[in-house]
């Protein structure tokens with residue numbers, strides 16, 4: 001079978017005890033029947049500890065309360081692995097953060113960004129997320145019963161068009177022009193860049209959601225004239241997609257994404273969300289448009305700014321954040337590109353166009369809010385900090401259908 005592998009997939013190596021956000025905390029660890037058979041064969045003190053960790057074998061998992069794995073030791077290492085080797089630990093721990101999807105005609109391999117080290121690697125490669133192909137044995141079974149390869153190829157074509165445009169935005173955000181131009185108008189150019197970035201990304205996300213809406217209707221037989229292609233312009237711009245309004249962001253944060261138990265299972269994210277709540281709640285209730293005419297709202301290019309942006313103080317802060325950290329623009333387009341590679345083809349399995357595209361938009365916006373809030377509080381945002389925020393966010397937001405369903409419902413309500 002063709003194996004499509006992320007170019008830096010093989011470079012991954014776990015940093016073990018040096019990891020600032022170990023995956024041995026905050027997860028329920030599922031055990032396969034093969035894991036259980038292997039683990040049950042262990043006797044002595046270690047066998048007793050395994051027996052206790054699995055609730056006397058009343059459960060097929062470890063760490064049911066998502067706190068700290070009972071085999072995680074003071075040096076931040078796995079005692080099962082230290083004593084018995086890598087092949088002995090549960091399958092989920094052996095493969096993490098490797099992420100496989102077997103579509104029948106090819107298997108795609110990526111690294112999941114909920115791992116801090118994978119997220120660090122992402123920050124180094126965000127401007128060029130590419131794959132190479134080779135023949136090989138798939139690591140996993142089919143992820144779908146769908147065998148309509150024409151549909152799969154249509155999805156890949158549209159996905160790659162979206163990614164191509166994200167790369168264009170990324171290039172635009174990074175184009176500095178020649179040095180003479182920079183000397184002549186450096187202030188004006190750098191002021192314009194974040195705004196252009198927001199505007200371009202907002203329009204692209206609107207088109208992505210338009211595609212999803214149209215394709216969803218067509219899949220339900222409501223649009224016989226639908227042609228499977230990425231629209232060149234949004235149908236109409238009634239809502240802001242990037243950044244989402246602070247009202248929508250507040251509702252998204254106040255979903256199951258946030259839970260008091262996070263203080264134990266994912267304390268870094270717990271603090272980030274609390275800070276984001278405080279930040280949003282501290283914003284003036286009245287928008288800029290309520291107090292100033294639009295042409296005095298602090299920008300020189302108001303015509304290109306989405307109407308919702310003019311009345312949201314959060315958007316002004318978002319622009320300022322990008323102005324101070326222009327390097328993050330490439331990280332955000334890269335983040336969405338990565339999402340599309342990893343998750344867009346779920347549509348092949350579920351036909352949930354709207355949900356799949358909406359979740360990409362939601363995750364991008366929430367990560368952006370957490371970064372901007374963090375930077376406002378600490379006065380800096382290094383690549384290392386960006387990677388850590390990304391990892392703890394993805395760890396919470398990507399692996400629960402309940403959380404994702406709720407986020408999606410809030411987003412859809414906001415789009416009405």
Ligand code: SF4
Nearest residue numbers: 014015019023115117
């Ligand atoms: S999160 Fe990644 S780097 Fe950290 S311990 Fe787990 S696999 Fe290793």
